[in-house]
Amino acid sequence: MTWSWIASNAGLIRQLTLANAFLGIMPALLGLAVSVPLGIACVRWGWLYPPVLSAASAVYALPSLALFVVLIPYTGLSDTTVIIPLTLFSLCVLVPSVVDGLRGVPEPVRQAATAMGLRPLRRLVTVELPLAAPVIFGGLRVAAVSSISLASVGQLIGVSSLGYLFIDGLQRSFPTEIYVGIGGVILLAVLCDASLVLARGLLTPWQRQRQRRRRPGAVVGAPVGDAITRTGHSA
Amino acid sequence: MIAFDGVTKCFHGGSVAVDSVDLTARAGETLVLVGPSGCGKTTSLRMINRLIEPTSGRILLDGKDVRKSDPALLRRGIGYVIQQAGLFPHRTIEDNIGTVPVLLGWRRSRARARAAELMELVGLTPDLASRYPHQLSGGQQQRVGVARALAADPPVLLMDEPFSAVDPLVRASLQDELIKLQSKLHKTVVLVTHDIEEAIKLGDQVAIFRPGGKLAQMDPPERLLSSPADDYVERFIGFDRGIRRLSFVGAEGLTLDREPVVAHDMSAADALTVAEQLTEPWLLVVDAQRRPLGWAAAAELALAARDLPVGDMTLTRYGHTFAVRSDSLRAVLDATVLSSTGRAVGVDADGRVAGVTSYERLRAAIHDSSGCGSPQLAPGRAMPS
Numbered sequence: 001m002t003w004s005w006i007a008s009n010a011g012l013i014r015q016l017t018l019a020n021a022f023l024g025i026m027p028a029l030l031g032l033a034v035s036v037p038l039g040i041a042c043v044r045w046g047w048l049y050p051p052v053l054s055a056a057s058a059v060y061a062l063p064s065l066a067l068f069v070v071l072i073p074y075t076g077l078s079d080t081t082v083i084i085p086l087t088l089f090s091l092c093v094l095v096p097s098v099v100d101g102l103r104g105v106p107e108p109v110r111q112a113a114t115a116m117g118l119r120p121l122r123r124l125v126t127v128e129l130p131l132a133a134p135v136i137f138g139g140l141r142v143a144a145v146s147s148i149s150l151a152s153v154g155q156l157i158g159v160s161s162l163g164y165l166f167i168d169g170l171q172r173s174f175p176t177e178i179y180v181g182i183g184g185v186i187l188l189a190v191l192c193d194a195s196l197v198l199a200r201g202l203l204t205p206w207q208r209q210r211q212r213r214r215r216p217g218a219v220v221g222a223p224v225g226d227a228i229t230r231t232g233h234s235a
Numbered sequence: 236m237i238a239f240d241g242v243t244k245c246f247h248g249g250s251v252a253v254d255s256v257d258l259t260a261r262a263g264e265t266l267v268l269v270g271p272s273g274c275g276k277t278t279s280l281r282m283i284n285r286l287i288e289p290t291s292g293r294i295l296l297d298g299k300d301v302r303k304s305d306p307a308l309l310r311r312g313i314g315y316v317i318q319q320a321g322l323f324p325h326r327t328i329e330d331n332i333g334t335v336p337v338l339l340g341w342r343r344s345r346a347r348a349r350a351a352e353l354m355e356l357v358g359l360t361p362d363l364a365s366r367y368p369h370q371l372s373g374g375q376q377q378r379v380g381v382a383r384a385l386a387a388d389p390p391v392l393l394m395d396e397p398f399s400a401v402d403p404l405v406r407a408s409l410q411d412e413l414i415k416l417q418s419k420l421h422k423t424v425v426l427v428t429h430d431i432e433e434a435i436k437l438g439d440q441v442a443i444f445r446p447g448g449k450l451a452q453m454d455p456p457e458r459l460l461s462s463p464a465d466d467y468v469e470r471f472i473g474f475d476r477g478i479r480r481l482s483f484v485g486a487e488g489l490t491l492d493r494e495p496v497v498a499h500d501m502s503a504a505d506a507l508t509v510a511e512q513l514t515e516p517w518l519l520v521v522d523a524q525r526r527p528l529g530w531a532a533a534a535e536l537a538l539a540a541r542d543l544p545v546g547d548m549t550l551t552r553y554g555h556t557f558a559v560r561s562d563s564l565r566a567v568l569d570a571t572v573l574s575s576t577g578r579a580v581g582v583d584a585d586g587r588v589a590g591v592t593s594y595e596r597l598r599a600a601i602h603d604s605s606g607c608g609s610p611q612l613a614p615g616r617a618m619p620s
Contacts, residue, residue, distance in 0.1 A: 106321075106324075108317055108318065108319055108320075108321035109321050109322070109323060109324065111286065111317065111321060112315065112317055112320075112321030112322070112323075113323070114286060114310070115284055115286055115310055115313075115315035115317075115393075116310060116311065116315060116334050116335050116338070116383075117306075117307045117308065117309075117310035117311035117335065117338055118307070118334075118338065119307045127323060127325075130325045131323075131324065131325055204325065206324055206325045206326075206367040206369070
């Protein structure tokens with residue numbers, strides 16, 4: 001480990017890290033933008049889900065490098081060439097999480113929403129998607145972390161990322177550079193995951209309180225009968 | 236008013252859930268639909284707010300076919316309460332209650348004020364307003380469900396097994412509160428349950444369904460208990476309908492005996508004379524305010540010192556009393572059965588003894604109440620089976 005190398009190349013490392021972050025996060029967000037409508041369609045028309053899932057899995061099985069090469073004639077050696085395949089890969093995780101999230105909305109809740117006069121679109125936006133959010137966030141975390149690590153492969157076609165440090169380090173037989181690259185990817189993944197956990201907490205406040213349990217609220221104000229036997233339930 | 240006019244519902248695959256049902260829920264009354272599972276009661280309920288569409292027949296809400304209304308708008312005018320409340324887990328209690336007002340375009344502040352008002356009405360403390368449903372007990376959640384259904388003050392309330400997911404104690408208190416609420420609000424309520432006891436307790440009218448989605452009988456509860464339309468209804472109501480029917484007969488028709496009641500300061504010798512004159516084995520001893528102290532046995536009076544005040548003797552516990560004005564013969568029977576002397580104590584609203592009764596008196600009162608034709612019962616309508 002040559003520490004002096006890190007200090008003298010701090011600018012390069014920062015630049016590559018930011019590039020890698022962009023290449024990792026964009027596909028997860030684009031994938032989410034595609035998966036939400038696709039997942040909704042799969043829940044609405046159940047027959048759609050098996051073929052969509054098979055297609056997403058098939059795409060996921062393709063080597064990323066092969067996809068980059070296929071796209072070069074169309075998108076050149078640009079970020080887009082890396083972002084498109086990684087977006088497609090993320091669907092394999094995100095579509096099922098949207099579908100599972102929506103299917104996990106309790107039937108009584110859905111029914112109550114309908115019975116109170118919410119039209120389908122409003123019900124979807126104000127009830128079903130918020131309740132599916134925790135599961136969708138779970139998928140998003142996996143998608144973002146895996147995109148961040150896959151983005152480094154883009155370096156093979158010249159799209160800059162922390163992958164540069166692996167290739168350069170290998171060519172120069174200089175392990176420090178490789179370790180720094182690995183460390184950078186891990187750091188990025190951890191930071192990204194942490195910010196998603198934070199975002200989920202902010203967007204789903206009812207879940208936060210759920211983890212604290214309901215001791216104080218359970219008994220306050222309950223008429224006599226209520227206070228007695230409710231301990232095992234928490235919805 | 237809600238009227239079913241020859242309503243039939245067949246599901247895909249041809250199973251008939253509801254079979255040519257005619258029934259009416261009168262405005263301001265509670266109609267309970269009751270029957271075993273799969274008898275079509277819930278399907279019938281859900282056809283009212285168009286969660287399910289009938290295959291044939293019409294459902295009229297205040298004379299208008301519900302299928303002529305936009306479903307979402309129709310539903311905003313009909314309160315709906317389901318089992319386990321179906322609250323939105325991601326919304327606070329006040330926002331859950333304010334759902335329909337917000338849909339109707341109320342400002343959030345007004346919807347919250349309305350929510351606070353309703354929480355008080357259903358017996359929830361204001362500190363629960365900003366909590367989430369999972370932080371409440373099952374009984375509290377069910378109260379929120381009722382408040383939410385009432386938020387926009389709809390004239391009609393549909394309740395689908397609203398109390399079946401809570402334990403018996405909570406259920407009884409929720410039932411009592413619904414009765415109290417209904418006496419204030421006079422909504423047209425249609426309630427589904429599989430529990431005949433609940434139906435009899437809550438319903439102004441009870442519609443009993445039989446498997447196959449047919450209506451077996453629709454009548455006021457006391458009429459169902461006194462004249463079930465057929466064997467099915469009788470079996471469904473259960474073996475002790477004779478005793479349960481007594482719930483609908485007030486205790487005021489019962490003859491009370493005032494003679495076997497003696498003051499606590501009467502001497503044992505005088506009390507014994509009273510007992511011998513009445514040929515009563517038991518005398519009820521009361522205090523200066525005529526509140527019951529206990530039973531004195533004639534046999535023990537004979538053995539006691541002549542001057543001993545009866546209030547100082549060892550008395551037999553009097554057990555439950557019954558309120559002459561407000562209790563039913565069922566409560567009197569219960570008090571009599573549980574009393575070790577075979578006699579029960581009737582009290583007035585202030586708890587003062589009005590008189591005592593015995594099996595013989597009770598038998599006469601029951602006999603009077605069940606005379607042929609039952610003239611004191613409301614006329615009902617037996618449905619063809």
